[in-house]
Amino acid sequence: MKSGSDLKDKVVAQALSEGFVSCRICRPWDVPEVPARLQAFLDSGYHGQMGWMAERTHWRGDPSALWPEAQSVIMLAESYTPEHDPTEVLGNPDQGAISVYAQNKDYHDLVKKRLKRLARWLIAEGGGEVKVFVDTAPVPEKALGHAAGLGWQGKHTNLVSRDWGNWAFIGSVFTTLDLPVDMAEVDHCGSCRACLDACPTDAFPAPYKLDARRCISYLTIEHKGPVDEELRGKLGNRIYGCDDCLAACPWNKFAVAASDLRYAARDDLVAPPLVELAGLDDAAFRVKFSGSPIKRIGRDQFVRNVLYAIGNSGLPALKPVAQGLVDDPDPAVADAARWAVQQLP
Structure with missing residues (x-):
């Protein structure tokens, strides 16, 4: 040995x-x-x-x-x-923003x-x-x-x-092998606040501390049921996760390209149209997200997120889409649809 x-x-x-x-x-x-x-x-x-x-x-x-x-x-x-700028989609209110790690x-x-x-x-x-x-x-x-x-x-x-x-x-x-160890890394953040200032929901009560209850990744993936109305408007068009704090880090100038092509974003998940995602039933949702981490939250929670994005879009053309889901069997989806209708002109 x-x-x-x-x-x-x-x-x-x-x-x-x-x-x-x-x-x-x-x-x-x-x-x-x-x-x-x-x-x-x-x-x-x-x-x-x-x-x-x-x-x-x-x-x-x-x-x-x-x-x-x-x-x-x-x-x-x-x-x-x-390989693309993950924040670019945030400027397109008719499209959904999916966290980079979940785009394949x-x-x-x-x-x-x-x-x-x-x-x-x-x-x-x-x-x-x-x-x-x-x-x-x-x-x-x-x-x-x-x-x-x-x-x-x-x-x-x-x-x-x-x-x-x-x-x-x-x-x-x-x-169980006794291998030689490496030295712990030291903190190189210095006075930088880029990640903290980039957070849309102020989820960091202090540097190095995260209140998950305000984190968009938590709200769109882990949180079940309706999201607090005070936070819905801050979600923007983020429908699964959030990359804002990661994308803001200056150390990404040394980022290394992914070695596995299966991490490369699927074309249909870089900036998917909200109108298409809102129309997914359970079967279509499972097919679209087969092999994707998105599949684990289920159709109802995903469409809930899409409806929040529609409500934040400011686009009258999406109002009928939300209107069509106000009687959805899932209470959180129906609630999100009614909220979206109220937000749109």
Whole structure:
């Protein structure tokens, strides 16, 4: 069984050959600040309807408790840098803005397959046991990424790197192997407030703190039922997620192109016409978003978002579209349709 710096060098080389843009290593216990931060977040109610965040807090706050046998965490970044300006669509009120990461295949599937290939290679090369995670387990990935030197958590709470900006998915391979670790990254945000000032809903009560209840990504993806009327007008034409804080980061001047073509935006999802999306029934919604992360929120919540965008459009031509959904069987859709009708001249 191999160990030490020789194996680590091979791990990094293998990770880069798999398409990851960066690979760094830390210990599972290298994030002692997480439990207090997590508790403060929960105590403030910033998690909104995401009740799962208040569950398994022992694991979520302490990665070493998740799998006590693990000795090293291999942290990996995979770029999904857009080839187009994701903010351009915000100026077209008859079109919907979909977050860059959701404009093609579901990244969970793509990243996990890459992680599993790396993990199988690691077992064959160095032995030991492994577990892989990407965004679906109680793992503080951004904090671990910071500890491993992958990047630092910026003022928008996302991971930022001087090497690849902030357009990246984060994955991890936990292993029982004792691998040499990297130094934690230091914060390079300085006095910059670009991400904070770009937020349409003022979702950051302070730098490095996010109130998810005001975050458009949360409101359009995680929040069930009607959105607070005070916030609806701030959604603009964002119908699934929001990239404003990510797009504003100056470190994106070093962004690395995505290596997987399946992250390239589908033509029909870069700036889709709201009138077409509003007409989707459940079957058509499932077909259109097959293999997409958008599929998981379901037709009703998606059309609710589209109707908020229609209400914010200021376009009289879209009023009949909203009028046609005021009696929709889903209460949140019907409510959004009535609101949209009231907003339009």
